[in-house]
Structure formats: structure tokens, C-alpha cells
Amino acid sequence: TCGELAAQYDTETTGDCAAAAALAAASCEDSNGLSLCCLASQIGVSAAPTCADFAAGFSEEFLDASAAASDATGFQTCTNLSAGLAAGLAAGDATAIATLDAMAAGALTMTCTQYGSGYEAMCIESVAGANDMYLMDPTLDTWGLFLTFNAASVQQYQASGLTLEEIMAGFPELFVNDSATDFDPTCYATGETCGGKLVMNFEPTCVPEVEGHEIVAEFVDLNALGCTGTGDVAGGWDELPCVPTALNADGSLCACDLDAFGDCSAAAGDDLAAVAACTDEHLCYDGVQIEEYEGPAGDGVVNVVDIVKLVGHVLGTSPLGGYLLCEADLNGDDIINVVDVVAMVNIALGGTGLGSNDATEATIINDGSTVSVEADGHIGAIDMVVEFTGEFDIQIDDKFLGGMTTDGNTAHILLVGLNKNEAVKQSVTGNIFSYDGEIISISQEMANSRELINNVTFSEAVPSAYEISNAYPNPFNPSTSFEMRLDQASDVTVKIYNLTGQLVDVIAEGNFSADNHTFTWNADNLASGVYFISTQVNNSIENQKVMLIK
Numbered sequence: 001t002c003g004e005l006a007a008q009y010d011t012e013t014t015g016d017c018a019a020a021a022a023l024a025a026a027s028c029e030d031s032n033g034l035s036l037c038c039l040a041s042q043i044g045v046s047a048a049p050t051c052a053d054f055a056a057g058f059s060e061e062f063l064d065a066s067a068a069a070s071d072a073t074g075f076q077t078c079t080n081l082s083a084g085l086a087a088g089l090a091a092g093d094a095t096a097i098a099t100l101d102a103m104a105a106g107a108l109t110m111t112c113t114q115y116g117s118g119y120e121a122m123c124i125e126s127v128a129g130a131n132d133m134y135l136m137d138p139t140l141d142t143w144g145l146f147l148t149f150n151a152a153s154v155q156q157y158q159a160s161g162l163t164l165e166e167i168m169a170g171f172p173e174l175f176v177n178d179s180a181t182d183f184d185p186t187c188y189a190t191g192e193t194c195g196g197k198l199v200m201n202f203e204p205t206c207v208p209e210v211e212g213h214e215i216v217a218e219f220v221d222l223n224a225l226g227c228t229g230t231g232d233v234a235g236g237w238d239e240l241p242c243v244p245t246a247l248n249a250d251g252s253l254c255a256c257d258l259d260a261f262g263d264c265s266a267a268a269g270d271d272l273a274a275v276a277a278c279t280d281e282h283l284c285y286d287g288v289q290i291e292e293y294e295g296p297a298g299d300g301v302v303n304v305v306d307i308v309k310l311v312g313h314v315l316g317t318s319p320l321g322g323y324l325l326c327e328a329d330l331n332g333d334d335i336i337n338v339v340d341v342v343a344m345v346n347i348a349l350g351g352t353g354l355g356s357n358d359a360t361e362a363t364i365i366n367d368g369s370t371v372s373v374e375a376d377g378h379i380g381a382i383d384m385v386v387e388f389t390g391e392f393d394i395q396i397d398d399k400f401l402g403g404m405t406t407d408g409n410t411a412h413i414l415l416v417g418l419n420k421n422e423a424v425k426q427s428v429t430g431n432i433f434s435y436d437g438e439i440i441s442i443s444q445e446m447a448n449s450r451e452l453i454n455n456v457t458f459s460e461a462v463p464s465a466y467e468i469s470n471a472y473p474n475p476f477n478p479s480t481s482f483e484m485r486l487d488q489a490s491d492v493t494v495k496i497y498n499l500t501g502q503l504v505d506v507i508a509e510g511n512f513s514a515d516n517h518t519f520t521w522n523a524d525n526l527a528s529g530v531y532f533i534s535t536q537v538n539n540s541i542e543n544q545k546v547m548l549i550k
Helices: 002-012 018-022 036-047 051-056 060-068 076-089 094-108 112-123 137-144 148-160 164-170 260-268 272-282 305-315 322-326 338-348
Strands: 235-237 297-298 361-366 372-374 381-396 402-409 408-417 430-447 456-457 467-468 478-485 490-498 505-511 517-522 531-539 542-548
Touching: 002 467, 036 402, 051 322, 060 076, 076 094, 076 112, 076 408, 094 112, 137 148, 148 164, 260 272, 297 322, 305 322, 305 402, 305 408, 338 381, 381 402, 430 456, 467 505, 467 531, 467 542, 478 490, 478 531, 505 531
Parallel strands: 361 456
Antiparallel strands: 235 297, 361 372, 372 430, 381 408, 381 430, 402 408, 467 478, 478 517, 490 505, 490 531, 531 542
16 A cells, blocks of 8 residues: 555655655666656556557646646646737737747747748748749648649539538548649549649740830031032041040050140141141041941042942931931932932033933833833933732842832832943833732832923823722711822812702812822701712712711
């Protein structure tokens, strides 16, 4: 009995309490299984062979009462302590977090904060750019926190109105963790059990980057540049002194002394020879064009190179600007066209380009596969815009100096009265170009050796196409409109007549460019009735009936 056991301890230790405590704490091995602690452990193991059994032996009321009697819990029950810590954690209370950290450190050898900061690293193997991904959600713990085939199936059943208990009873296989593999949709065809993590694919949206640049430009009137329209627009460059990459003849970098040059030239005044000496002494020119710094310029000579450059400007392939644009305006009319081209040809030919047999009229002939020009004299240059419908192929006659560009269904042709092989004067007449396709319009500018030729006609083979829409609204009050498409510049007259043939209004009269035009007739001052809109395009007339109802 316990009394006999106590008497035995008292006898063995002659009443020494410390000796009795040491004897009671002796191990089972040292005491031959007779120490008080050894006996107590045997009693405990027989009653609770596992930790879970041992813990289950304590009721919640007993644990709450024991905790409430301890200063370690602040004399709170376990229930109240856990609820208070949970509320403090949710509110971010520093004391609650510190208490939880201390409790976790005793059990995990690290605080909750330390464990949380390392949790992401424990879960994520690597980070890289990707378009394929899995969806994870803490509520999907049944399926390893992943959205799987089984998890998605359960969610679909829930969305249809079934409870979780009903789904579990009817489809228990869906509550198996299937996150070990990826979902393979071929299971629908093979009849195998479907399962696995759902692989999501995100196609990134490309967002265009827009850059804004602020440009400050100063525009100068060409007349203010002081050039005289010499025609010298190519062959050279603006050689600048002291270009950073300029080299001397020995390969060393050029060295300029701008301050010394300024002092020297100021002292030289109007003495051009002295200024030239200052330039030679203090500035550096290497005689090589460095395009990063030195732009194109004339070379002091007007020849075929300048003509080709001017042709490129008119065609838009090599536009001129600044002084060069000013130098290209040989007749000083602020327009660069075929008149300037023929003037440049005359200069290049030493004045022999001018002739007494200049054409005053010309005819453009289209026979369905070739376009040619007939004239009563010399044609110095032709600038022609040809519009096709559908696919086309065009070959210009290669005996003329010039060129061609195409944009969509439009060809821009510029031919110069200069034989490109012999650099001699040659009239731009005869066959101009051959083609495959259908031409719907031709517009042109022709010049003889001095000026534009205004009397240019087309043969009947060259179409003068147009289209007129129906007036709308019709009936109308008080105005109605219609559209007209002109494929080439044409003389147009639009007149209004009443039922008796009396002219009551003129809407338009004159030459209209190749474009879309809108005409509106306002009949506010006329009585209700039927009227006729008579539209004449060159020699063709079309009438349409409209009704004014007030």
C-alpha cells in the first residue's frame, strides 16, 4: 500500500527527506523497478499507453480549471486564453503576437513570425516567367490546396444546388486527393478515371508602348535664305570645321582653336585673304563627309546628278530641304515641278536645252496596253500620275532620264527630256510606258523647255470615269444631297429644273479635281413639287428626279 511504501522509504533513509526524494527519483534500472517514479510510470503506461490516450484522459473542464489556477496563463482558462490570442492576432496586437511567438518557439524551435516568413520558401521551388500555372486555395485542403478535377467537380455540384454532404454521399470518389498528377483530358475518350491538377494557361496581352517626343523647330521662309535658285542641289556636302571625328592626313584627330580663330577673324575685318589665313591656321577641315554632322549640298556644278536629285524630290524618294530646296526653285515661283526640271536640264546642257520648237499642245493616247504622247513640238518633261483598278504591271520607257514610284493602285512617273545614255536633249514624246491592267484616270503636268503646257488633251481611249449617287433624302424638305466621285479633274455643272423645264437653281459650275465631292441643294424658297437635278460631267449629262414636300 502507499502507507507501507512510505514506511519503507522512511526506514531506508532514516527520516532524511532529501535522501528519500533522491531514492524516489531513481531510474527503474538503478532501483530494480522499485523507485516511486518507476512505479508511477508503470501505472501511467498501463492506463494510457500513448500520448493521445494520456491527453484524452483529461477533461476540458479539468484543463480549464488547472489553467485558471496557473499564473502561466494569467489565471485564464484554456478556452479564454486561446480566444484572446486569436483575437489579438487578428487585430495585430503586439502582446498577443509575442505570446504566440514564445509558445511556438518552445514547440517548433522558431517563432510564428519566423515560421511564416519561411513558409513561402518551403512551398515554392522556383520563380520564373511562365504562361502555364496551377490555382491554389487554402480552402481546397482536401485536394492538397490545388484546384483539381475532383475539386472543380465538387464546386460544380455545389453550384447546381447540392450540399457538400449530398455530394459526398453520391460521389465519394471526388473527395480523393488527385493533386499528384496533371489533369489529362484524354480520359473522356479512354474511359479512364479522370483526375489531376487543372493546368491554366494565360496568354499575355501585348500593350503597345507609346513614346512622346518634343521637337522644337524653327521654320524660315525660303526667300530669307538668300539663295538664287542655281539648280546646284547635289554632288557635295556642307563641310564643317572641327567635326569631332575629323582626322588629319597623318591619322591624328584634328585640333581647332575656336577662340583664337574668333580673335584672328575679328582682327582681319573685311580682309578676305586674312580671314582665309585665320581659317587655315586655327580651324580643321578633313575633306571627308561625315554624315552624322555634315549634310548634303551642291558641288558648284549643275549636271545629271542634280537632275536625278530633283526628279527624286518630285517623286518623293529623296526630298530636298532648306538651302537645297531653295536652290531647286529655279523659276522662283515657290513650287518645285517639271518647269524647274526643264530649267535645270537647260543649265546642264549649257543653254542648248532652250529651243524655238517648244510644244504648245499635246495629246495623251492610251491604246489599252501603251500610253504615248503626241505634241506639236518639244516636250521637256512630263509628271504623270496614273491610277489603276485592281492589279497592274507597268514598265516605263528606259530611254528617258527619270523614274517612277507606286503607292497602292497609283503610279507616279516623271520623265525628263534628256537621253540618259548620251546626256543629250530629247523630247518626251512617243511611247511613255506600257502596262497590264485597267487605267481609270491619268493626271499630268507637262513642260516644254520654258513653261507648262496648258493645252493637253486625252484620246477617247483614256477613260474619264465618274459616279453619281442618288439624292438623299428623297422626298425631302428643305434640302437634299448627293455624292460625286471624279476619277480625274473634270468640268462639272449641276443645275435644277422644274417640271416645265424652267431653270430654277445652279448648284455648281466649274472645274473640279479628281476626288469625292458632296453637293447639297436647299429648296427652302421653292414650292412643293417635282424637280430634276441635271449633272453634266464634261460632255456627259445625268438627270435624277426629286420631290420637295413642305
